[in-house]
Amino acid sequence: MSHLADAPAPATGQVMASTPPGPRGEPDHAADSSRLAHRSRAQTKVRWELLRNLVRKDLKVKYKGSTLGFAWSLANPMLLLVVYTFVFQIVLKAGIPRFGIYLMSGLLIWNAFSGSVSAACGSVVANANLVKKVRFPLAVLPLSAVGFAAVHFLLQLAVLFVVILVLGYHLLGPNLLLLVPAGAVAFVFTVALSLLVSALNVRYRDTAHLLDVALLAWFWVNPMVYAFSLIEDRLHEWTWVYLLNPMAVVVISFQRAIYAPPAGYSTGHKAVLPHDGYRFYLEHLAIAGATSLALLWIGLQVFRTMQADFAEDL
Amino acid sequence: MARHSSAYQRGSAFPLPAQPPPAPEPPATVAGTGIGTAVPGAGQPGQPGEAGGGSGAGVGTETAVVIQAGGVSKRFVSYRNRATSLKERFVRRGGPAGEDFWALRDIDVTIGRGQTVGLAGANGSGKSTLLKVLAGILRPSSGSVSVHGRIASLLELGAGFNGELSGRDNVYLNASLLGLSRREIDRLFDSIVDFAELRHKIDDDVKHYSSGQYVRLGFAVAVHVDPDVLLVDEVLAVGDEAFQRKCLAKIAEFREQGRTILFVTHSLDLIEQMCDRVLVLESGSMIFDGPPAVGTKLLRQKLGSLPSDGPVDWQYATVRPQSVMFSHQSGGPTTVQFDPGEQVVISVELDVTEGAPEHVYLHTYIVGPEEIAIWLMETPPGGFRLEPGRHVVDFVVPRLPELLGAFAVKVHVSDAATGVPVTTRRFEELFGVSGSHAGGLLKVGYEARLRG
Numbered sequence: 001m002s003h004l005a006d007a008p009a010p011a012t013g014q015v016m017a018s019t020p021p022g023p024r025g026e027p028d029h030a031a032d033s034s035r036l037a038h039r040s041r042a043q044t045k046v047r048w049e050l051l052r053n054l055v056r057k058d059l060k061v062k063y064k065g066s067t068l069g070f071a072w073s074l075a076n077p078m079l080l081l082v083v084y085t086f087v088f089q090i091v092l093k094a095g096i097p098r099f100g101i102y103l104m105s106g107l108l109i110w111n112a113f114s115g116s117v118s119a120a121c122g123s124v125v126a127n128a129n130l131v132k133k134v135r136f137p138l139a140v141l142p143l144s145a146v147g148f149a150a151v152h153f154l155l156q157l158a159v160l161f162v163v164i165l166v167l168g169y170h171l172l173g174p175n176l177l178l179l180v181p182a183g184a185v186a187f188v189f190t191v192a193l194s195l196l197v198s199a200l201n202v203r204y205r206d207t208a209h210l211l212d213v214a215l216l217a218w219f220w221v222n223p224m225v226y227a228f229s230l231i232e233d234r235l236h237e238w239t240w241v242y243l244l245n246p247m248a249v250v251v252i253s254f255q256r257a258i259y260a261p262p263a264g265y266s267t268g269h270k271a272v273l274p275h276d277g278y279r280f281y282l283e284h285l286a287i288a289g290a291t292s293l294a295l296l297w298i299g300l301q302v303f304r305t306m307q308a309d310f311a312e313d314l
Numbered sequence: 315m316a317r318h319s320s321a322y323q324r325g326s327a328f329p330l331p332a333q334p335p336p337a338p339e340p341p342a343t344v345a346g347t348g349i350g351t352a353v354p355g356a357g358q359p360g361q362p363g364e365a366g367g368g369s370g371a372g373v374g375t376e377t378a379v380v381i382q383a384g385g386v387s388k389r390f391v392s393y394r395n396r397a398t399s400l401k402e403r404f405v406r407r408g409g410p411a412g413e414d415f416w417a418l419r420d421i422d423v424t425i426g427r428g429q430t431v432g433l434a435g436a437n438g439s440g441k442s443t444l445l446k447v448l449a450g451i452l453r454p455s456s457g458s459v460s461v462h463g464r465i466a467s468l469l470e471l472g473a474g475f476n477g478e479l480s481g482r483d484n485v486y487l488n489a490s491l492l493g494l495s496r497r498e499i500d501r502l503f504d505s506i507v508d509f510a511e512l513r514h515k516i517d518d519d520v521k522h523y524s525s526g527q528y529v530r531l532g533f534a535v536a537v538h539v540d541p542d543v544l545l546v547d548e549v550l551a552v553g554d555e556a557f558q559r560k561c562l563a564k565i566a567e568f569r570e571q572g573r574t575i576l577f578v579t580h581s582l583d584l585i586e587q588m589c590d591r592v593l594v595l596e597s598g599s600m601i602f603d604g605p606p607a608v609g610t611k612l613l614r615q616k617l618g619s620l621p622s623d624g625p626v627d628w629q630y631a632t633v634r635p636q637s638v639m640f641s642h643q644s645g646g647p648t649t650v651q652f653d654p655g656e657q658v659v660i661s662v663e664l665d666v667t668e669g670a671p672e673h674v675y676l677h678t679y680i681v682g683p684e685e686i687a688i689w690l691m692e693t694p695p696g697g698f699r700l701e702p703g704r705h706v707v708d709f710v711v712p713r714l715p716e717l718l719g720a721f722a723v724k725v726h727v728s729d730a731a732t733g734v735p736v737t738t739r740r741f742e743e744l745f746g747v748s749g750s751h752a753g754g755l756l757k758v759g760y761e762a763r764l765r766g
Contacts, residue, residue, distance in 0.1 A: 042495070045495060046490070046493060046494070046495045049490055049495060049496050050490040050491060053486060053487050053490045054487070057476060057479060057483065057487055060478075060479060060483065061476060061478045061479065064478055064479075127474070129470070129473055129474070130473055130474040130491070131451075132446075132451065132469075133451070133467075133469040133470040133473035133474075134451075134467070134469070134473050134474060134491055134492065135449055135450050135451050135465075135467060136491045136492070136493070200400070203398065204398065204399050204400040204402075205398060205399060206399040206400050206401055207400055210400060308453040309453065311446065311451045311452050312390065312452060312453075
């Protein structure tokens with residue numbers, strides 16, 4: 001998470017217009033290194049505090065004056081769980097057992113991702129007044145959108161766990177460890193895309209509209225309401241193309257970690273999750289992680305380059 | 315406060331003097347040619363620690379330079395020239411070229427530690443843009459800016475306050491935006507609330523604050539950031555009189571502590587009262603940099619609030635009458651002795667700078683004792699069109715009248731197009747006319763008769 005420490009920070013000595021990559025200047029290298037290091041640590045800490053304050057502000061503003069509000073936003077996905085279970089399992093007979101759990105295990109992380117990215121997209125524009133009047137590390141704006149979604153995600157995940165345990169399904173085990181790499185990949189990918197779209201949206205205001213459409217379509221190329229095995233059945237050796245989408249990898253990893261199909265559905269022809277072991281997931285998470293890191297690098301570059309003109313474009 | 319823990323302190327390469335410099339004195343007066351260039355702050359010798367630097371100052375005074383901007387220009391690209399949507403970015407390439415707008419042109423400014431500098435000019439002259447460039451909010455299109463020390467910009471009070479949150483939450487949020495750590499805010503919180511005089515409302519939502527209370531809280535947070543450099547944009551104009559007094563008192567306190575203050579204001583009185591130095595901008599160019607008394611005079615004239623007989627001192631004008639010479643022939647040797655009936659050429663040398671009126675009109679009075687105007691010579695209607703640089707205007711008088719005495723020259727410069735005065739200079743140089751009569755100015759033909 002060092003991206004926050006060194007990347008966006010416009011704490012600078014000189015603002016040189018002629019050097020394009022310098023976002024709002026480069027640090028003054030003349031200072032002796034120990035003082036510089038000390039200051040940079042202190043600055044990093046201040047930035048984290050700023051980020052935390054912004055996330056807290058968003059949460060406070062959103063749930064202010066409604067004591068039920070917070071509980072409601074937790075209950076919301078659980079209500080979805082009931083509705084989707086009814087529609088897909090009882091009405092449509094989709095053939096996935098414990099459909100609600102299956103859906104939720106993928107949907108929660110997807111919602112966190114899409115919620116982060118669309119909130120981040122408008123974050124700089126929404127804070128135009130601040131950007132134009134106060135000098136602060138601008139990357140905290142999209143990052144606070146990610147933080148806000150992450151807090152919700154973690155709480156909703158906890159609720160889902162409680163529901164699974166209450167229903168008496170299998171949950172606790174080494175499978176849960178898969179959440180760590182999958183969560184990390186999802187986080188990096190989300191941060192990367194959030195930085196990218198938030199910067200682009202300042203100059204190109206239709207980014208938000210394009211993003212909405214893209215997210216809508218993107219939803220369906222993740223195996224959340226259908227089984228991943230269906231994809232493998234259709235695509236065969238071309239499945240890897242489908243799995244180029246980091247979110248698809250994250251989703252199936254989350255499903256492998258959380259969702260436990262009843263006996264008889266775990267292997268063979270009717271398997272919902274075609275891969276029983278962890279190797280398949282870890283390998284693909286590694287690829288998705290590399291993709292995400294590359295995107296993060298691009299996102300940071302774009303944000304750094306464009307942030308110098310934010311105040312002007314807003 | 316441990317300065318090094320600040321989030322946005324920039325460039326601590328220069329060790330600052332241990333003790334704050336003495337209360338700032340007005341900097342040196344500007345030399346005659348100093349328009350548009352940085353004024354060395356350390357004008358008066360024998361003031362150690364006084365704000366120094368400037369283009370002319372040596373390396374030794376560099377520690378005292380807080381803000382250094384060199385050749386700063388800012389161009390705002392017309393929206394017609396720039397894709398504002400992804401669709402345009404990829405579909406439409408090129409297109410009708412709009413006019414780019416230069417908000418700042420080639421600004422050089424060096425501000426020394428402890429100076430209080432006013433930034434003035436008409437609306438749209440680039441004051442706020444310059445402040446934002448110095449604050450690091452806008453990137454200059456060319457040139458460089460360096461700032462040493464923690465900078466706090468009061469471009470808007472309470473920017474980022476959220477009405478839905480309590481005053482307490484907003485103080486924390488705003489202060490952390492301005493770069494304070496949580497521990498620092500904890501320590502300063504009481505002081506902030508007391509300064510804003512809002513202890514009774516601090517847990518109310520900010521949306522229920524009056525606008526005065528809102529800016530009070532904003533100001534209180536901003537001044538507690540403990541800046542080395544304070545950039546203030548017009549914010550002192552808000553709030554009631556008591557609050558304004560408090561703001562001014564706080565700014566005066568900052569001055570005494572040797573901090574650097576740069577503020578934009580339209581209040582010329584405030585500039586005269588608070589500043590050591592004033593920068594005047596016009597259409598993005600810096601047209602004056604020097605003592606407030608002169609700068610405000612210039613501004614009053616620019617803004618049309620000064621009557622026509624009170625133009626700026628010639629040294630700071632855009633057209634400067636540099637010298638006057640007298641001779642028999644245009645370009646001939648100069649002399650100051652003339653006889654009636656001789657030809658005299660009165661040559662006025664003008665130094666025309668950028669920003670001067672396109673057509674310059676001169677009224678040249680020949681004045682006698684006790685400043686009595688003897689005669690007036692003017693340029694042809696429409697004036698002379700003068701490029702920046704040195705020009706000499708010759709007034710050729712073919713035959714001097716029968717005069718006796720020493721005479722001086724007074725030149726009024728004005729804009730030929732609008733008639734707006736630019737400057738006036740009364741030269742000290744005299745020329746003598748040796749008329750043959752015994753007294754008085756003129757020789758008049760007469761006859762003395764006894765009636766009867």
